[in-house]
Amino acid sequence: MTQSESFEYQSVQTLKGVGPAVAVKLEKLGITTIQDVLFHLPLRYEDRTRVVPIGALKSGQQVVVEGVIEHSEVRFSRKGGRWGKSKAGSGRSLLCYLSDGTGGIVLRFFYFNASQQAMLAAGQRVRCFGEVRHGANSLEMTHPEYKSLAENECLPVKDALTPVYPKTEGVHQTLLRNLAEQVLTRLNDNAVPEWLPESLRKEKSFPHLSQALKRVHNPEAGISLDSIEAVKHPAQQRLIFEELLAHRLSMLQFRQKAEKYQARPHNIKSNMLTNFVRQFGFELTAAQKKVIQEIASDLKNNVPMMRLLQGDVGSGKTAVSACAALAVLSDSNQVAIMAPTEILASQLYENFSRWFKTSKNNDACLLLTGKDKGKKRDNKLDAIRQGKVSIVVGTHALFQEDVEFDSLSLVIVDEQHRFGVHQRLSLREKGAKGGIVPHQLIMTATPIPRSLAMTAYADLDYSVIDELPVGRKKVTTVVLSDQRRNEVIERVTEACRKGEQAYWVCTLVEESEVLQCQAAEETAAQLNQDFKDLTIGLVHGRMKQEEKDAVVARFKTGEINLLVATTVIEVGVDVPNASLMVIENAERLGLSQLHQLRGRVGRGEKQSSCVLMYQSPLSERAKQRLAIIRENSSGFVIAQKDLEMRGAGEVLGTRQTGVVGMRIADVLRDEFMLDDVKQAAEQIQAQWPDSVKPLIRRWMGWSEQYGSV
Numbered sequence: 001m002t003q004s005e006s007f008e009y010q011s012v013q014t015l016k017g018v019g020p021a022v023a024v025k026l027e028k029l030g031i032t033t034i035q036d037v038l039f040h041l042p043l044r045y046e047d048r049t050r051v052v053p054i055g056a057l058k059s060g061q062q063v064v065v066e067g068v069i070e071h072s073e074v075r076f077s078r079k080g081g082r083w084g085k086s087k088a089g090s091g092r093s094l095l096c097y098l099s100d101g102t103g104g105i106v107l108r109f110f111y112f113n114a115s116q117q118a119m120l121a122a123g124q125r126v127r128c129f130g131e132v133r134h135g136a137n138s139l140e141m142t143h144p145e146y147k148s149l150a151e152n153e154c155l156p157v158k159d160a161l162t163p164v165y166p167k168t169e170g171v172h173q174t175l176l177r178n179l180a181e182q183v184l185t186r187l188n189d190n191a192v193p194e195w196l197p198e199s200l201r202k203e204k205s206f207p208h209l210s211q212a213l214k215r216v217h218n219p220e221a222g223i224s225l226d227s228i229e230a231v232k233h234p235a236q237q238r239l240i241f242e243e244l245l246a247h248r249l250s251m252l253q254f255r256q257k258a259e260k261y262q263a264r265p266h267n268i269k270s271n272m273l274t275n276f277v278r279q280f281g282f283e284l285t286a287a288q289k290k291v292i293q294e295i296a297s298d299l300k301n302n303v304p305m306m307r308l309l310q311g312d313v314g315s316g317k318t319a320v321s322a323c324a325a326l327a328v329l330s331d332s333n334q335v336a337i338m339a340p341t342e343i344l345a346s347q348l349y350e351n352f353s354r355w356f357k358t359s360k361n362n363d364a365c366l367l368l369t370g371k372d373k374g375k376k377r378d379n380k381l382d383a384i385r386q387g388k389v390s391i392v393v394g395t396h397a398l399f400q401e402d403v404e405f406d407s408l409s410l411v412i413v414d415e416q417h418r419f420g421v422h423q424r425l426s427l428r429e430k431g432a433k434g435g436i437v438p439h440q441l442i443m444t445a446t447p448i449p450r451s452l453a454m455t456a457y458a459d460l461d462y463s464v465i466d467e468l469p470v471g472r473k474k475v476t477t478v479v480l481s482d483q484r485r486n487e488v489i490e491r492v493t494e495a496c497r498k499g500e501q502a503y504w505v506c507t508l509v510e511e512s513e514v515l516q517c518q519a520a521e522e523t524a525a526q527l528n529q530d531f532k533d534l535t536i537g538l539v540h541g542r543m544k545q546e547e548k549d550a551v552v553a554r555f556k557t558g559e560i561n562l563l564v565a566t567t568v569i570e571v572g573v574d575v576p577n578a579s580l581m582v583i584e585n586a587e588r589l590g591l592s593q594l595h596q597l598r599g600r601v602g603r604g605e606k607q608s609s610c611v612l613m614y615q616s617p618l619s620e621r622a623k624q625r626l627a628i629i630r631e632n633s634s635g636f637v638i639a640q641k642d643l644e645m646r647g648a649g650e651v652l653g654t655r656q657t658g659v660v661g662m663r664i665a666d667v668l669r670d671e672f673m674l675d676d677v678k679q680a681a682e683q684i685q686a687q688w689p690d691s692v693k694p695l696i697r698r699w700m701g702w703s704e705q706y707g708s709v
Contacts, residue, residue: 006035006190006191006192006193007033007034007035007038007183007187007191007192008033008035008192008193008694008697008698009033010033010034010035011023011032011033011034012026012031012032012033012034012036012037012179014034015034015037015179015182015183016178016182017175017178017179018179022171022175025168025169025170025171026171028168028171029166029167029168029171030701034183034186034191035192035698037179037180037183038180038183038184038187038192038213038217039213039663039698039699040165040166040176040180040663041165041216041217041239041663041664042163042164042165042216042217043164043165043166044164044229045161045162045163045164045219045225045228045229046062046129046161046162046164046225047062047063047161047162047224047225048064048129048157048158048161048162049157049158049159049160049161049221050064050157051064051065051066051127051157052064052065053065053100053102053103054067054098054099054100054102054103054104054105055100055102055103056102056103057103057105057132057139058132059132059133059134059139060131060132060133061131061132062129062130062131062132063129063130063132064127064128064129064157065098065100065105065127065128065129065141066100066125066126066127066128066149067098067099067100067101067105067125067126068098068099068100068123068124068125068126069096069097069098069107069120069121069122069123069124069125069126070097070098070099070104070122071096071097071122072094072095072096072097072117072120072121072122073094073095074092074093074094074095074117075092075093075095076091076092077091077092077093093108093109093110094108094109094112094116094117094120095107095108096108096109096120098126098128104138105132105138105139105140105141106135106138106139106140106141107120107128107130107140107141107144107146108135108140108141108142108143109142109143110142110143111143119148120146124148125148125149125150125151125153126146126147126148126149127146127147127149127155128141128144128145128146129144129145129146130142130143130144130145159221160218160219160220160221160222160223161219161223161225161228162177163177163180163217163218163219165177165180180217180218181218184213184214184217184218187210187213187214188210189208189209189210191210192209192210192213193694194208194209194210195688195691195694195695195698196209196242196245196691197683197684197687197688197691200680200683204237204238204241204676205234206234206237206238206241207234207235207238209238209242211235212234212235212236212238212239213235213239214235215233215235216233216235216236216239216664219233231666231669236664239664240664240665240666240670240673241673241676241677241680242695242699243662243663243664243665243699244455244665244667244670244673244674244677245677245680245681245684245695246695246696246698246699246700247455247458247662247665247699247700248454248455248458248677248678248681249681249684249685249692249695249696250696250700251455251457251458251459252458252459252681252682252685253692253696254459255306255458255459258304258306258437258459259303259304261303261304261432261435261436261437262302262303262304262435262436262437263301263302263303263304263305263409263436263437263438263439264302264331264333264409264436265299265300265301265302266299266300266327266328266330266331266333266409266410266439267296267299267300267327268292268295268296268299268323268324268326268327269327269330272326272330273292273323273326276322276323276326276355277319277323279354279355280319280355282469282470283469283470284316284319285315285316285465285467285468285469285470286467287311287315287464287465287466287467288315288316288319288320288465290463291309291320291463291464291465292320292323292324294307294461294463295307295309295320295323295324295441295463296324296327298439298461299324299327299328299410299439304437304438304439304440305439305440305441305461306439306440306442306459306460306461307440307441307442307460307461307462307463308442308443308444308448308453308457308460308461308462308463309321309441309442309443309444309462309463309464309465310443310444310447310448310453310462310463310464310465311443311444311445311447311464311465311466312445312447312465312466312468312599312634312635312636313445313595313596313598313599313635314468314469314472314599314602314603315445315465315466315467315468315469316465316469317414317443317445317465318348318351318414318443320465321337321412321414321441321443322351322352322355322356324410324412324439324441325337325352325356325391325410325412328409328410328439329356329364329390329391331409332390332407333390333407333408333409333410334384334387334389334390334391334392334405334406334407334408334409334410334431335390335391335392335408335409335410335411335412336392336394336398336405336408336410336411336412336430336431336438337352337391337392337393337394337412337413337414338394338395338398338411338412338413338414339393339394339395339414339415340395340414340415341395341568342369342370342371342395342545342548343539343548343549343552343568343569343573344414344415345367345369345393345394345395346367346549346552347573347574348393348414349365349367349393352365352391352393353365356390356391364388364389364390364391365389365390365391365393366380366383366384366389366391366392366393367393367394368380368384368392368393368394368395368397368398368403369394369395369397369545370395370396370397371544371545371546372397381402381403381404384403384404384405384406385404385405385406386406387405387406387407392405398430403430404430405430405431407433408430408431408438409431409438409439410438410439410440410441411428411431411438411439411440411441412440412441412443413440413441413442413443414443415443415444415445415446428440442460445596445599445635446592446595446596446635446639447464447635447636447638447639448639449636449639449640449643449668450671450674451643451667451668451671451674452643452667454667454674454678455667455674458678466636472602472603473602473605473606473607473608474602474633475581475598475601475602475608475609475610475633476607476608476609476610477598477609477610477612477629477630477633478609478610478611478612478630479586479612479614479626479627479630480611480612480613480614481613481614481615481616482584482585482613482614482615483616484613485613488582488611488613489527489530489531491580491609491611492504492531492562492580492582493531493534495579495580496531496534496561496562499577500577500578500579500580500606501555501558501560501561501562501563501575501577501578501579501580502561502562502563502578502579502580502581502582503562503563503564503565503569503578503580503581503582503597503600503601504523504527504562504563504564504565504582504584505565505566505567505569505581505582505583505584505597506519506520506523506564506565506566506584506585507519507566507567507583507584507585507586507588507589519566520538520539520540520564520565520566521538521540523564523584524536524538524564527562527564531561531562534561534562535559535560535561535562536560536561536562536563536564537551537554537555537560537562537563537564538551538563538564538565539551539552539563539564539565539566539568539569540565540566540568541566541568548568551563552573555573555575555578556575558577563578567589567593567597569597569600573600574600574603575600575603576603576604576605577604577606578600578601578603578604578608579601579602579604579606579607579608579609580601580608580609580610580611581597581598581600581601581608581609581610581611582610582611582613583597583598583610583611583612583613584613585613585614585615586612586613586614586626586629587614587615587618587619587622587625587626590625590642590646591625591628591629591638591639591641591642591645592638592639592642594612594625594629595629595635595638597610598610598629612626612629612630614626621645624645625645628641643667643668644668663699
């Protein structure tokens with residue numbers, strides 16, 4: 001088959017209705033070729049196959065109704081309408097009362113003109129499609145699609161479900177459906193090549209690709225909405241499998257590219273490791289020892305380590321990373337440690353400076369952050385460039401072009417979910433010299449469910465620290481209304497009088513950092529009135545780093561009893577004496593953030609507590625979140641619940657992974673396929689390598705969406 005015959009190489013402008021201007025809009029949806037139209041799959045479907053009696057309607061349904069308009073009126077709202085004057089045509093709306101003999105419903109239009117008003121006058125028969133909602137006094141449809149009917153006209157209904165596609169500004173469903181129909185009429189088995197091996201298709205009982213595409217875009221007559229929404233149709237299963245396969249192959253491609261590089265091999269000498277670990281002051285858990293061995297095995301090779309280390313809050317990931325650093329430093333190479341916040345970077349700098357102060361790398365640890373300016377920064381850059389420092393801890397400042405390393409051999413990235421894949425790539429490239437690149441250890445205290453790890457991080461090996469240090473006590477979590485604030489104040493007072501310390505975290509629904517900081521300042525002022533005999537400190541994002549460091553230092557030494565803060569303390573503040581965490585407006589935070597904040601306490605021997613204060617009324621989702629946090633202490637359980645509630649895109653917090661943009665697959669729903677997908681990807685790479693790039697291109701476009709991590 002020639003390129004001109006394949007849909008992959010035919011411009012979308014060869015279709016009717018697509019000129020240069022429309023083509024520009026379609027490109028925003030990733031549609032540039034005819035093949036792209038086929039793989040722009042429906043988000044959902046609408047059932048327009050039957051007319052539903054109005055008397056049988058329920059709120060939340062999307063249905064077709066038909067009836068006669070009994071009465072029409074334009075109503076004005078004193079307050080500018082339901083949506084306000086700016087959105088509701090100066091506060092007026094057109095209300096049409098539709099009846100079919102079984103019941104009545106109101107059709108509400110906020111935007112209308114004189115022609116529409118005349119078309120929807122009393123006595124007119126109309127057919128409508130829209131979503132049913134509860135109105136003030138009856139059921140309503142807001143801005144339904146409608147068609148006027150002649151007195152005796154019998155309009156046929158659709159014989160199959162109607163697809164609803166992802167769209168963008170200026171590209172409507174009518175256009176997308178029209179384009180899909182044009183392409184489907186031209187579709188044959190050769191127009192879109194079949195890249196899945198025949199043996200795999202037979203094993204899975206998958207239909208041919210062309211048949212699967214036809215069925216998904218245009219479900220056969222008689223199939224119900226419930227059936228197709230269950231995603232059990234063979235056509236859907238076929239496309240889901242292929243999309244997951246394309247993502248897996250893409251990640252494996254990046255892994256293969258990375259393995260073409262070389263890294264310096266390092267050995268963790270057992271006697272040196274034993275002596276080094278003694279200074280931690282605690283016994284390593286079995287899980288920590290296992291992960292250290294996995295890392296040691298990687299570092300021995302001249303292939304770059306690419307390992308993701310997951311561990312719950314307080315599981316001891318930093319100690320494990322220090323053991324990895326030990327191997328590199330013993331060979332006189334450099335280690336870069338990257339953190340998302342200056343507070344966390346400072347905490348890591350303190351730990352690594354303390355742990356390595358007795359080694360031959362005395363005073364060889366350096367902290368580089370955005371606050372470093374002028375001569376001070378130049379001196380630090382010279383030290384890094386000339387290899388005078390072996391451990392460089394920093395924030396995003398490590399990415400800047402003028403930061404050059406002498407012999408970077410290990411990159412440790414803490415809290416990886418805060419960084420995009422391209423940022424991690426740029427840091428690795430800083431150590432690339434003569435084809436030699438550094439090893440990478442990516443750490444997260446936000447456990448990643450297995451389904452996400454097998455898709456978004458399939459190019460990384462992965463280790464898990466799945467136990468907490470001996471003696472670590474479970475943090476007791478309670479959920480209280482802010483109306484019981486006085487009880488919380490008494491609880492804080494009691495804890496501090498016993499010599500313990502506490503956090504008080506302020507949150508706002510607004511994204512504005514200014515408002516967040518104002519709220520923290522006001523809360524601190526109020527708490528100073530409530531706790532006259534306690535010393536209160538304040539930390540927020542708009543303070544200078546020196547000010548934040550000074551406050552945190554006073555809190556660590558016990559000079560400050562209560563630390564009032566924004567969520568800036570989510571990571572990086574480690575004070576074993578702090579035994580109480582109070583989070584205001586906890587309903588406004590996600591599960592992961594709540595778990596991270598709770599992890600600031602329970603780091604010492606004392607029984608610790610976390611109080612989640614909320615404002616009434618709570619939404620159902622907020623009730624769910626708070627109940628999950630109260631009932632679960634395992635970050636892995638919480639991460640899975642978070643995925644179920646929010647979906648992959650929100651949990652990952654980044655679009656670079658490509659998982660967010662999946663067209664038909666869902667990593668949670670389709671997790672049962674992942675092991676088979678993994679096996680199929682390895683088989684295709686080994687036996688049908690020519691299928692790899694076309695599959696990736698088909699589902700992910702011509703540009704590679706993943707950075708090499």
